Amino acid sequence: MGLSIFATILVLAVVLAAGTAKGRRWFERNYRHGIKMTKAVMIAGTGLVAWNALCAFLPHPPWASDLCIATTLLFVVIAAATVERFRIRPMAVKDRRVILAIGAHPDDLEIACGGTLAKLVDAGHEVHTLVMSHGAVGGDVQLRPGEARNGASFMGVTGVQVCNLPDTNLAAHTNELVAVIEARINEVKPDMVFTHSENDHHQDHHAVHLATLRAARRHSSILCFESPSATRRFNPAVFVDIEDYLDVKVHAVAQHKNQAGKPYMGADSVRGVAAFRGAQAKQRFAEGFEPVRMLGSSIAGL
Known part of the structure; x- marks a missing residue:
């Protein structure tokens, strides 16, 4: 007994x-x-x-x-x-890097590069995120900033900053965008910056892309990620294998419960995009990025 x-x-x-x-x-x-x-x-x-x-x-x-x-x-x-x-077994790296990922809205980073950011965290790098708006037009302004923090926490991000610039009208506040991004770059001193692509229909995404290029004009490594609103001209030349991190990405996106009804938030959509980019990269699942410029040593561990 x-x-x-x-x-x-x-x-x-x-x-x-x-x-x-x-x-x-x-x-x-x-x-x-x-x-x-x-x-x-x-x-x-x-x-x-x-x-x-x-x-x-x-x-x-x-x-x-x-x-x-x-x-x-x-x-x-x-x-x-x-x-x-x-169990996910990350590749530990000797040279610890600092990463800054910049998105227009609370769910942009998880959707676009959630697998890559989580992989960077597990490899031992220090990852910070910067979100430019509360996403008030696209959802509940009381919930979305907290969901951005939940998503960042799930991925293991060191620090997340959520700003309150006007959703859908970021282009009218270019100087503020540039100032906020410059301040964050000066604060964390990233080795690599992730941001939206130029090839994106959403006006806020495009505005953040341009503001990042201005704010990081002296930076050696900038990669642009893919959003659901990316145009057909989005043409990635850098790929990150996220086979081990696909489920992590799905769950990171799911932290944004206020956006759950949107088709691109579903697990099938997230997996489909990763499978498509994976096929391009000759892997099972991947995230694709357009390089503005990239210093090879800045992406160790991917």
Whole structure:
């Protein structure tokens, strides 16, 4: 009975840990197929808890206890092997870089380069994000800044700044855009800057692109990412393999619950774009970037 009670407590602890919001978030951020893993652990673990409880507190033949304990040990071994198999293993780099990613709206960075930013974080680089507006026109202004911080936190970003320049009218505030970006560049001193592409239909995205080029006019490495509103002229020449980070990107985008009804926010859309860029890069999944200019040493670890 003692071993059955111990096994019950052990498996119950695993199930409870996986079922908490923090537990689910940990699986989503650190594992491929994190949601599926969490569900599998909870389903199998709940069944084992019930079985162990029956063996511990109800009359049963001796072989039932032995089978119960053996099954529990098998569960632990399989769970450990699965955790080992699907854990994301980043490539650690010796030369730590500082990255600054600049987006017009709260969800832009997760959609465009969420996999790359998370990969950079895991490789040991210091990543900062700058969001130029609260996205008031496209959603709930009370929620979207917090969702930008949630997305950045999920990716592991060191620092996030959310500004309150007018959504859909950033082009009328070019000098303010440039001043904010310059100040952030001077503050964090990035080795690489990510921003919107010139080839983008959205007026705010285009305005941020131009402002970034002005603010980072002396910077050696600028890459432009792809937004859902990118034109057919968007032509990436730099690709980042995000096969291990595709699920991380999907979950980062999902932090923006206020935008959940928009078609480009769905997991299928995110995966589809990554598959298309991956095919171009001869990989399974990738994110594509247009280089304004790029110093090779600034992107170590990708």
